[in-house]
Amino acid sequence: MQILICLISGIFWAMFDLTRKLTLKHIDPKTLLMIFSLVQIFFFFLWSIKGNIFIYLYSYFLPGLILITLGIFSALLFLKSIKESELSLTIPLLSFSPFFSSIFSSIFLKEELSLVQYTGIFGIILGTLILYSKGLELKKLLKSFKTISNNKSAKFMILVSVCWSLTPVLDKICLQHSSINIHGLIQSFFTFVILYFLSSNKQKQKNIFKNYRIIFITTIIGTVATITQFYAILLNFVPIMESIKRATGQFSAIILGKLFFNEKVTKQKIIGIILISIGVNLII
Secondary structure (H helix, E strand, C coil): CHHHHHHHHHHHHHHHHHHHHHHCCCCCHHHHHHHHHHHHHHHHHHHHCCCCEEEHHHHHHHHHHHHHEEEEEEEEHHHHHHHHHCHHHHHHHHHHHHHHHHHHHHCCCCCCHHHHHHHHHHHHHHHHHHHCCCCCCHHHHHHHHHHHCHHHHHHHHHHHHHHHHHHHHHHHHHHEECEEEEEHHHHHHHCCCCCCCCCCCCCCCHHHHHHHHHHHHHHHHHHHHHHHHHHHHHHCHHHHHHHHHHHHHHHHHHHHHHHHHHHCCCHHHHHHHHHHHHHHHHHH
């Protein structure tokens, strides 16, 4: 059950990646994030009314505040990155998050992985580098570091990876001091409020109404992805949850990138995905 909820969460996050990229053809990242937050406010508010809630505000406040700030910053960076680059080249860079998660969860949650599991994380990182290489030779593989460093979207996504490896750790800390519904309500409400005051209101409303179907689908998928991740965090170590989630995302990025955006499926991408899969198997 623990692994299954991680897999379900990963599938919904992969679908969310696709619909977000499609939606960004019609509205800007900040507007999309505001709409997503507004839908989450409505959902978590209803859940809070009908369900049991609890929160220890004193213990929740600091990690909750950091999480809101980090969430807004990383979400805007992520949306900018997938808007400007290929899905199959940006999403795999999030595979670095299990490595960072293992560090953060060890420091803040005292969750220690075995040597085999750390080997799995290394396999995920190596697979990601192969995805960015122009060949399988060592020289070309090492050049993938330079390729990544010269790619603006890639650098953004690595920074997002660092942020998103910390956010589930903060989520887990917050969920030790609050129920899922009230945690989701607080995070979505203050995210919306902050974005509202930062917004320049340049987005034309007609674009929103004209493309309401894809926007609605995106926000619903994103809400389900968020809720399933909360449960996955409670039932698993954060690095394990992140590894399953990211591996699912890598497969989906290759397949969906080809189907929806006609992105090339290369030998490096296939081998990289295989290595990532082996790494996830070792972690589990």
